[in-house]
Amino acid sequence: MILGIEGSPRNKGNSHKMLTAVLAGAQEAGTMSHEVHLRDYKYEPCVGCERCRKAKACTQFKDGMTLLYPHIEQAQGLVLISPVHNYNVTAWVKAFLDRMYCYYDFTDTRPRGWASRLAGQGKKAVIGAIAEQAEKKDMGFTLDAMRLPLEAFGYEVVTELPVLRLFDRGIIAQHEEHLERARYAGRDLAAAISA
Numbered sequence: 001m002i003l004g005i006e007g008s009p010r011n012k013g014n015s016h017k018m019l020t021a022v023l024a025g026a027q028e029a030g031t032m033s034h035e036v037h038l039r040d041y042k043y044e045p046c047v048g049c050e051r052c053r054k055a056k057a058c059t060q061f062k063d064g065m066t067l068l069y070p071h072i073e074q075a076q077g078l079v080l081i082s083p084v085h086n087y088n089v090t091a092w093v094k095a096f097l098d099r100m101y102c103y104y105d106f107t108d109t110r111p112r113g114w115a116s117r118l119a120g121q122g123k124k125a126v127i128g129a130i131a132e133q134a135e136k137k138d139m140g141f142t143l144d145a146m147r148l149p150l151e152a153f154g155y156e157v158v159t160e161l162p163v164l165r166l167f168d169r170g171i172i173a174q175h176e177e178h179l180e181r182a183r184y185a186g187r188d189l190a191a192a193i194s195a
């Protein structure tokens with residue numbers, strides 16, 4: 001099972017359509033997916049209460065993330081796509097990643113050693129970022145802001161999909177080259193998690 005997530009505020013925007021293409025590729029390869037648009041979920045950013053340290057789950061909030069945690073745990077594959085907002089992921093994606101903090105086990109040393117309970121399960125990820133500007137540098141930290149935490153949580157990032165020069169809502173639909181690359185990424189992810 002693949003969990004596909006995008007974090008754009010725009011319904012039917014470029015991230016939405018890229019996600020649909022990645023999941024279509026996975027479907028062609030025979031892998032089921034669950035599609036999530038973070039704007040449809042109401043959830044708080046992590047408040048650093050550290051209650052999850054003992055509880056091994058987020059007990060501070062019962063919100064949209066409560067619905068997503070079981071999917072995160074069950075899915076062998078994760079697709080995470082964000083438009084570039086101010087050189088970074090959107091606030092929805094950042095809050096989503098921060099709320100995965102409850103998957104860490106920490107030691108009592110300072111600085112605290114840590115290990116992710118999602119690690120060691122062969123979980124794989126595809127990440128994508130969509131920017132209006134023309135140069136890779138205009139994406140700023142967007143791909144790093146997804147890859148670094150996902151690797152820390154124990155995912156192997158198998159494909160990165162940076163897309164430049166797209167501004168209008170859903171204009172990616174007119175760029176078959178981007179959609180084809182996205183479908184390939186979905187097929188590859190399906191193959192990687194079934195290997």
Ligand SMILES: Cc1cc2nc3c(=O)[nH]c(=O)nc-3n(C[C@H](O)[C@H](O)[C@H](O)COP(=O)(O)O)c2cc1C
Pocket residue numbers: 008009010012013014015016082083084085086087088130131132133134138139166167168169170
């Ligand atoms: C608040 C905001 C900040 C943005 N910041 C950037 C940026 O730093 N660099 C860039 O190239 N595009 C930036 N953009 C443009 C979007 O990345 C671009 O329109 C993208 O296609 C939106 O994807 P979506 O349809 O999935 O939302 C920004 C757009 C918004 C609304």
